[in-house]
Amino acid sequence: MITWQxxxxxxxxxxxxxxxxxLVLCCPEEEFIAHAFCLQSDAxxxxxxxxxxxxxxxxxxxxxxxxxxxxxxxxxxxxxxxLSISVVATRRTPLLKAHLQDRxxxxxxxxxxxxxxxxxxxxxxxxxxPVPENLWGDRWRFGAIAAGDLIDFIxxxxxPIRSTPSFLHPLTLxxxxxxxxxxxxxxxxxxxxxxxxxxQEQNPVSLSHIPGPPDGLILEAGLCDRWILxxxxxxxxxxxxxxxxxxxxxxxxxxxxxxxxDDSGTTYSGIWLLQPT
Numbered sequence: 001m002i003t004w005q006x007x008x009x010x011x012x013x014x015x016x017x018x019x020x021x022x023l024v025l026c027c028p029e030e031e032f033i034a035h036a037f038c039l040q041s042d043a044x045x046x047x048x049x050x051x052x053x054x055x056x057x058x059x060x061x062x063x064x065x066x067x068x069x070x071x072x073x074x075x076x077x078x079x080x081x082x083l084s085i086s087v088v089a090t091r092r093t094p095l096l097k098a099h100l101q102d103r104x105x106x107x108x109x110x111x112x113x114x115x116x117x118x119x120x121x122x123x124x125x126x127x128x129x130p131v132p133e134n135l136w137g138d139r140w141r142f143g144a145i146a147a148g149d150l151i152d153f154i155x156x157x158x159x160p161i162r163s164t165p166s167f168l169h170p171l172t173l174x175x176x177x178x179x180x181x182x183x184x185x186x187x188x189x190x191x192x193x194x195x196x197x198x199x200q201e202q203n204p205v206s207l208s209h210i211p212g213p214p215d216g217l218i219l220e221a222g223l224c225d226r227w228i229l230x231x232x233x234x235x236x237x238x239x240x241x242x243x244x245x246x247x248x249x250x251x252x253x254x255x256x257x258x259x260x261x262d263d264s265g266t267t268y269s270g271i272w273l274l275q276p277t
Contacts, residue, residue, distance in 0.1 A: 002029055003088075004062040005096035008048060008072040012107050012118040015039060020112055023051050024103075028095050030059060048079035061085070068093045069123060070223045089223050091205055091277040092167075097121040128218055128226035135195050137188030137259070140217075140230060142209075142240040144247060148177030150256065154271065161196050161270035163204070168273040173252050182247035183256035184217065184229070188269060192261040196270035202227070204257055206276040209241030217241070219257075220276070 004027045013020035021043040026033040036051045064086045067073050077087045100120035107113050145153065147170035154164050166172055170181065184207055188195045202221040210216040212231070215238045219227040232238065248255055253275040260268045 001064070002027070002060055002062045003064050003066055005066045005068075005093040006072075006076055007067070007069055007093075007096055007100060008043070008076060009069055010040065011037075012114050012116045013037075013110060013112040014114045015112045023048065024096065024100065025052075025055060026096050026099055027059065027062065032059060033099060043075070045075050045078035048075060049082060052079060052083060052085075056083070064088050066090050066093050066096075068096070068121070068223060073223070089203070091223060123224045125224045125226055128216075128228045130228045131219075132198075135191060135198050137186045137191050137195055138262075140184060140186045142182065142237070142244045143185045143258075144180040144182045144244075145256075146177060147175045147179045147181050147251070150181050157268055159268045159271050160193075161200050163200075163272045165273065168254060168275055170254065173254055175251060175254065179251055180247050181251050181254055181256060182244045183258060184244075185258045185260070187262050188259050189261060192259055192269040196259045199257070199259065199270060199272070204272045204274055206253070206274045207255060207257060208276075209245050211238070211242075215241055 004025055006023070006025050008023045009021060010019040011022050013022075016039060019040045021038050021040055023036045023038075024033070025035075034055050038047055061083075062085055065076060065080055066088050067076055068089075068091050070089075073087065073089055080087055097120070104118065104120065107118075151170060154162070170177075170179075175181075186195065202219070202225065205220040205222075207229075208218050208220070210218055212233065214231045214233045216231045217229040219229050221227060244255070255274050257272045257274060258268065259270045
């Protein structure tokens with residue numbers, strides 16, 4: 001599968017009294033990067049389609065386009081529709097984000113540089129909101145499993161919904177088999193599969209413990225969504241949250257979210273390997 005990463009947004013540039021937008025395309029597999037500028041008044045889906053077609057004359061057609069910025073998602077979806085290229089919303093576009101950071105120096109050297117504050121990969125996130133009460137399970141807890149055992153757990157159990165991409169595999173991250181991989185385990189009870197499907201729709205990215213009072217467990221999901229999974233004042237749970245964060249530092253950020261009907265260890269509903277972007 002050929003995947004391009006794309007961004008289309010205004011830069012710290014102005015021309016003819018208008019903000020200047022830039023399309024950036026890159027492909028990890030083919031190691032190419034393409035750029036094109038336009039005035040804000042020309043920043044349309046039809047302009048994007050024309051630019052994509054021009055790049056396609058020199059490179060193999062991608063199967064999908066990965067986009068991390070919510071503000072340009074719908075424009076790129078409209079632009080790629082006549083080209084039969086799917087668009088995937090994901091925060092995980094490391095090559096693209098690194099290139100955008102590198103281009104700051106180029107903008108500063110241009111006559112159109114405006115000097116305005118600019119964070120190339122910054123995406124504004126709304127305040128976190130609680131998970132719908134009618135979905136929440138019976139109970140939850142922090143936990144951990146050794147990296148080697150986590151691999152066996154994923155391979156040996158028929159978990160119907162899973163997101164365990166190879167780039168988040170403990171072996172890919174070169175983690176020792178005895179390193180504890182922290183996680184959050186939810187006993188969903190009768191709500192287990194409904195909750196699992198809801199998580200899958202949100203596209204989980206990472207979990208974090210936020211010290212209080214009260215303490216909170218926050219889920220980062222989608223391109224910029226944030227969800228409050230739990231709030232708590234119990235000192236033991238707070239200490240477990242602190243341990244969770246410490247273990248994340250030692251596991252290169254790798255952690256997991258597991259949903260199961262109960263703690264019997266016989267059936268599971270869904271699992272996600274997570275890591276902050």
